Amino acid sequence: MEKFKEITDFKNKKVLIMGLGINGGGVGSAEFFATIGSKVTVTDLKTEKELKKSIKKLEKFPQIKYVLGKHKEEDFKNNDLIIKNPAVPQNSPFLKIAKKHKIPIHTEASLYFLLTPSYTIGVTGTKGKSTTSNFIYRILKKKYSARLIGNIGVSLLKSLLTLKAKDIVVAELSSWQTESLIFAKKSPQIAIITNIKKDHLNTYKSFFDYKKAKFLIAKWQNKEDELLLNISLKKDYQKFARLLKIKSRVSFYSYKKSFERKLRKFGFNFYGKGMVENAICAYKIGKIFGLKDDVIFKTLSKIKPLFGRLQLIKIKDGVKWINDTCSTNPFSTKISLSSFKNKVILISGGTDKELEFHELAKVIRKKVKKLILIPGSATEKLKKELKKLNYKFEEVKNLKEAILVAKNYARENDIVLFSPASASFELFKNEFHRGRQFVALVRKLV
Numbered sequence: 001m002e003k004f005k006e007i008t009d010f011k012n013k014k015v016l017i018m019g020l021g022i023n024g025g026g027v028g029s030a031e032f033f034a035t036i037g038s039k040v041t042v043t044d045l046k047t048e049k050e051l052k053k054s055i056k057k058l059e060k061f062p063q064i065k066y067v068l069g070k071h072k073e074e075d076f077k078n079n080d081l082i083i084k085n086p087a088v089p090q091n092s093p094f095l096k097i098a099k100k101h102k103i104p105i106h107t108e109a110s111l112y113f114l115l116t117p118s119y120t121i122g123v124t125g126t127k128g129k130s131t132t133s134n135f136i137y138r139i140l141k142k143k144y145s146a147r148l149i150g151n152i153g154v155s156l157l158k159s160l161l162t163l164k165a166k167d168i169v170v171a172e173l174s175s176w177q178t179e180s181l182i183f184a185k186k187s188p189q190i191a192i193i194t195n196i197k198k199d200h201l202n203t204y205k206s207f208f209d210y211k212k213a214k215f216l217i218a219k220w221q222n223k224e225d226e227l228l229l230n231i232s233l234k235k236d237y238q239k240f241a242r243l244l245k246i247k248s249r250v251s252f253y254s255y256k257k258s259f260e261r262k263l264r265k266f267g268f269n270f271y272g273k274g275m276v277e278n279a280i281c282a283y284k285i286g287k288i289f290g291l292k293d294d295v296i297f298k299t300l301s302k303i304k305p306l307f308g309r310l311q312l313i314k315i316k317d318g319v320k321w322i323n324d325t326c327s328t329n330p331f332s333t334k335i336s337l338s339s340f341k342n343k344v345i346l347i348s349g350g351t352d353k354e355l356e357f358h359e360l361a362k363v364i365r366k367k368v369k370k371l372i373l374i375p376g377s378a379t380e381k382l383k384k385e386l387k388k389l390n391y392k393f394e395e396v397k398n399l400k401e402a403i404l405v406a407k408n409y410a411r412e413n414d415i416v417l418f419s420p421a422s423a424s425f426e427l428f429k430n431e432f433h434r435g436r437q438f439v440a441l442v443r444k445l446v
Contacts (some may be wrong), residue, residue, distance in 0.1 A: 004081070004104070007115060007160060011037040016075050018094070019085025020044045020054045023430055027057045028155020029083045029108050034061040035161060043067040043075055077101045083108065086176030089203075109173060110183035112156035118147070118167040121285065122187070124178050124217050125194030125230075127332045128278045130306055131270075132194055133172040135282035139299050143291055144168045151177065168289075175200060179213035187220040190288070191248070192228045192281060196236065197331035201354035215240040221248035228253065228284060230277065253280050267301040271310045271322075272339025308435040310336060313442050318412030321442045324419035325435030329353065330360035333421035343369040344415040347402045349379035350422030350434075360421055361385035370394070370409050372402045378422030398427070399434075403441050 004010060015038045020026040026042065033040045040063070044051060047069045058064055067075060076082065076097040082105045084095065098105055106114070113120070123133045130152050137148040149159045150171040163169065171188065181187060196211050204210040215236070218227045227246065229237055231254035240246065260276045268279065279300050286296040305311045308326040315321070327333045333348065346368045361382060364371060371386075371393040373379050379395075386393055396402045406416045418438050420431075428434035 004111075004114065007036055010081070012039065013080040014039045014041070014078065016079040016082045017042045017085075018044075018071075018082055019088050020046075020051050021085055021087065022046065022050055022054065025087065026083070026085050027054050028158040030058055030064060031061070032155070032157040032161065033083075034058070034064055039063075041065040041067060041075060041079065043071050045070065073097055076103065079103060081106065083111070084180070086174065086180065106183045107177065107180035108155065108157045109150075109177035110180045110186070112160065112171075113181060113186035113188070114184040115160055116163060116169065117165040118163045118169045120169045120171055120188040121190040121192065122171050122173050122178075122217050123192045123194070124173045124175065124214055125192075126197045126199050126214075126329065127327075127335060128194040128274060129172050130326070131275065131309055132192065132278040132281050133170050134306055135278055135300060135303065136285045137170040138303055139282055139286040139291060139296055140168055140170070140289060142295050142299055143289065146170065148172075173217060175204075175210060175213040178217040181216055181220065185220050187218055187225065187248075189221070190226045190228065190285065191218040191221060192285075193217065193230065193233055194278065194281065195230045195232055197329065198355055199329040199331070199353065202352070211236055212240065212243070215244055215246070218246045218248055219244045221246065223247050223249070225249070226251070226288070228281065230254065230281075251284070253277070253284055256280065259283075263297060263300060266297040268297075269301070270305060272335065274335045274339065275310070308431065310339060313439055314446060316446050317410075318414075319410040319446075320415045321446060322415060322417045323435050323438055323442075324417055325424075325431045325438060327419040327421060328423050328431050330355055330357050330421045333419040334360055334363045336417065336419045337363050337367040340367070340415055340417075342413075342415070343367055344417045345370040345372070345406050345410055347372045347374065347399075347406060347416065347418045348421050349373040349382065350376040350420040350427070351425045352376070352378035352381055353423055355381075355422075357382045357421070358385045358388075361389055361391065365389050365391050369414075370406070372396060372405050374399055374402055374420075374427065376422060376426045378420075382421070399437055400441055400445070403438075403445050407446055 015033045017026045017030050071094050076094045123129045140146040145167045147169045151174045152172040225248040227248045227250045231252045255273050255277045311323045313321045313323050324336050373395050424434040
C-alpha cells in the first residue's frame with residue numbers, strides 16, 4: 001500500500017473520486033487532484049443528468065473521466081488512491097474490493113490532515129459548529145492569517161492549494177468527517193465539540209456510535225494539544241477518553257449570564273443562550289491565541305448570523321421573519337424556540353432521520369402560539385406526539401402555503417420562525433435549498 005506524505009506524491013497517480021454528489025461534495029476533491037496533475041476518475045451511482053450542476057463546475061478539467069449511474073469493479077482494483085465521499089457507507093462492497101487489493105482509501109478530511117502545513121482548529125457538534133467556527137475565524141483574523149474551511153462550504157482539499165505554514169485554519173467538521181480521520185490517524189491541534197444530541201440515527205447504528213464519531217476528532221491528539229468541550233459533555237468525555245485513549249489536555253465551557261451581559265453591551269445581536277455559548281467557546285480560543293478582551297467582544301458584536309441559523313430575513317408590519325432552516329433535528333429547534341421570550345409562530349416539518357419528537361412536542365406546547373406543518377415523514381412523527389398533548393396544529397401542502405397562513409395569522413410584535421427540526425429530502429434538495437426557497441417566498445409574499 002503506497003503512502004502519501006506530500007502533495008507532489010500525487011502527480012500522475014490514478015485517483016478515483018467515489019461520489020461526486022448532487023451538492024458538489026466531491027467537486028473540491030476532483031478539482032484538487034486535477035490541478036496537481038493526478039489522473040482523475042469520478043464514479044457515482046447517480047446519472048449525468050442528476051449530477052449536471054456538479055459536473056459543470058469541473059468543465060475546465062476535460063481530462064477528468066466519469067463513470068456515472070454505476071460503479072465498475074475494475075476501478076476499485078486499478079487506481080492508486082480512492083477518495084470516499086462521506087455519504088458512501090463504510091460497508092460498501094466496492095470499498096471491500098479496494099481493501100482486498102490494498103488500494104489506499106481516504107476522505108477529503110483524512111487526506112487534509114495528512115497533508116496540511118497549517119495549525120488547525122477542528123470544530124464539530126450537533127448544533128452550533130458553523131457559528132462557532134465563524135466566530136473563532138473572525139476573532140483570529142484580527143491578529144493572524146486565518147482561514148475558514150470544511151463543512152461550512154469550503155473544500156478541505158482544495159484549500160491545500162493555497163494554505164501556508166503560517167496560516168491558522170478553522171475547520172468545521174461533520175461526524176462523517178471526524179470518523180474518517182481513522183484513515184490518516186491525525187487530529188487537529190485544537191479540537192472542539194459544541195454539543196452532542198441525537199441526530200443522523202438513520203445512518204448510525206446507535207446514539208453511542210454517533211457520539212463516538214464526534215469524539216474521534218480528538219483520538220490522535222498528543223499531550224500538548226487541546227480538547228475544548230461544552231460542559232454538557234463531561235460524562236461522555238470520561239467514557240470516551242478511556243475508550244479512545246484520548247491524551248490531550250481537556251477544558252470545558254458553559255453559559256454565563258455575566259458574559260452575556262457584557263457581550264450585549266458591545267452590541268452582540270444573536271438570539272438565545274446557545275449563541276452566547278458559541279461566543280464563550282470562541283472567546284476561550286481567542287484568549288489561547290493572546291487576543292485582548294475588547295478586541296474579542298468588539299469583533300463578536302459586528303458578526304451577523306450565518307445563512308439559515310436564526311437569520312432575520314425581514315421585518316414587515318412589526319412581524320419578524322426568521323430563517324432557521326439549518327435546524328435539521330428536534331434538539332436544534334428546541335434550542336431555537338428557547339431563544340425567544342414570547343411565544344412564536346412556528347413553521348416546521350420535513351424528513352425523518354430516525355429521531356424522537358416527544359420532547360420537542362412539549363416545548364412546542366409551551367413556546368408556540370401557532371404551529372404550521374409542511375409534509376414529511378418527520379412531520380407524521382411530530383403529529384403523533386402533539387396529538388398526545390391535545391395540541392392543535394395546521395397542516396399545509398407546501399412552504400408557500402405555510403408562509404401565507406403565517407402571514408394571515410401574524411400581528412405586530414410576532415415572530416415567524418421557520419425551524420424544520422428535520423431533514424428536507426422529500427420536498428427539497430437539502431436544507432440550504434429549503435432555506436433559499438423560504439427566503440425567496442417571504443420576500444415575494446410578505
